[in-house]
Amino acid sequence: IDAGSSDNCSEVSFELSDTNLNCEDLGENMHEVKLWDENGNYDSTSVMITVLDTIAPTFIMCPESFTTMNCVEVTYDLPQAADNCGIEGITQTQGPASGSTFPQGTTQVSYEAMDVSGNTTTCSFEITLHNTLEVTQSVSDYSCDPENPYTATLTAGGGTEGYTYVWSTGTTTAQTILTAPSPWSWTVTDALGCEQTGEVDLPIPDTMSITLQATAATNMESNGAIEVTVTGGTGSYGYIWYDGDGNLLATTEDLTNIPPGNYCLEVTDENECIAQGCIEVENITSTIDRTLEQKITLSPNPTSSEVTISFDIPQQRATLILMDISGQEIRRMHKQKAADEVTMEMRDYAEGVYLMKIVVGDQLVVKKVMVTKQ
Missing domain, CATH: 2.60.40.3080 (Immunoglobulin-like)
Structure with a gap:
């Protein structure tokens, strides 16, 4: 304040006209300064005084870190701040807002409070989303029924009970029938929206079928034949032939040198699936070459x-x-x-x-x- 005041006979004393400055006086202010010496002589002048606020705001409520199992909506109390000269605003600078969906694991949330002079302070806390939902899947052995080749079952535990199931097959129960094409995906959700997903990928062989082609016998001789074509199924095939009376005849793929009559074939693949077919070997009485x-x-x-x-x-x-x-x-x-x-x-x-x-x-x-x- 004393910018070089002086007196010829003694030290100079001075005082401000107003020393009770507060937040309302922020910025530049004109004030009167009175000066006097030991002999009672005095003078006065005006000076420019700049009032500054360097005190940062204070968070009077900053949430504690916590753990939740709610995968749909995580809520928390919003931070509150105070300042000697007033709060300009509180802004979220990191993490999802209250009421949002949080990722699994630990997420840091931060807010910044700013006063009217631009001083800032930060409030930070952590929210940990703990998804305890567990799902196991089991699948039956392959069935030869093309309408029900596999049956898959999901078993859910942990999380919050009240599980829902969605299969890519359209089934909304824990168990479903798996038909082609594969793979099949699933999603299990608990009552608080936590999810687990998975996939079942198993081969589904084409349905086994057989085609029989007969060559007629001539003049009731054993010179007929049956040629077999098998498609679908799995792995190698086993063959069992029966004659028209149901008697076991052969275990070869094709039949040769057989007389006229009815013949039936049963083919089994490595999954023990069975295909059957019957055919007649005709007789031709031939006089032509x-x-x-x-x-x-x-x-x-x-x-x-x-x-x-x-x-x-x-x-x-x-x-x-x-x-x-x-x-x-x-x-x-x-x-x-x-x-x-x-x-x-x-x-x-x-x-x-x-x-x-x-x-x-x-x-x-x-x-x-x-x-x-x-």
């Missing part, structure tokens, strides 16, 4: 539109029977004596293997026709 099969050709084969059956057997009628792979008749046509070829339309049939049965007199020839889609 066995080279007949070589005198009949099909082209184009494979085909996407039509197939032409050409005959090198002039002046003979023939019956043509188109069958599916199971032997079910689809279409029948006839070749007249004078014709040496017959064309059959195929474009309306699904892609796959078909059988063409050709009967010439008392002899039978069976050929495969492959239909493709371009």
Whole structure:
């Protein structure tokens, strides 16, 4: 305050007109200063006084750190602060707001209080989200039933009881049937919104099926045959053949050198799934040369539109029977004596293997026709 006041005879004393300064006087203020010497002489002047606030705010309530198991909404009391000159505001500087969803683990939350002079102070605390929900999964052995190949079960514990279950299959119970395609995912949620997720990934083999193709016997001799095609299933196959009376006949894949009659096959894969089928080996009384099969050709084969059956057997009628792979008749046509070829339309049939049965007199020839889609 004394900016060089002086007196010729003694020391100078001085006083301010107002020494009771407070927050209302923040900033620059003009004040009167009185000066006097030992002889009672006095003078006065005005000076500029700047009042500063350097005292930081104080948090009168800063939450304690705590642990929760609520995974949906975590709430806490908001911090409160006070200051000698007044609070400008309290701002959150770190962490989710009260009422938000918190991540699992420990999260630091911080708030900053600022007074009207820009002084600041910080309140920090930690919130730990502890998800104690535990889920175990179990899956049954593979079943040969294509509608129920596996059954999976979830067992929940810990957390807060009141569990809900959601499977990617659409099931909302702890147990579900797993059908193709895999994998299958699941989510378990407890009453406070804590979750555990998982996945089941197991192979589902294609359903096993068998196709039987018979070659007719001639003149009641044991010269017939059955060719087997197996698809789907798992691993290697086991074969059991039975004759028409149910007697065990063979354990080979195909049958050769067999007489006319009915035959049934049971195929088992490594999962002990079973496929069955039966077929008849016909008898043909033949007086025509066995080279007949070589005198009949099909082209184009494979085909996407039509197939032409050409005959090198002039002046003979023939019956043509188109069958599916199971032997079910689809279409029948006839070749007249004078014709040496017959064309059959195929474009309306699904892609796959078909059988063409050709009967010439008392002899039978069976050929495969492959239909493709371009």
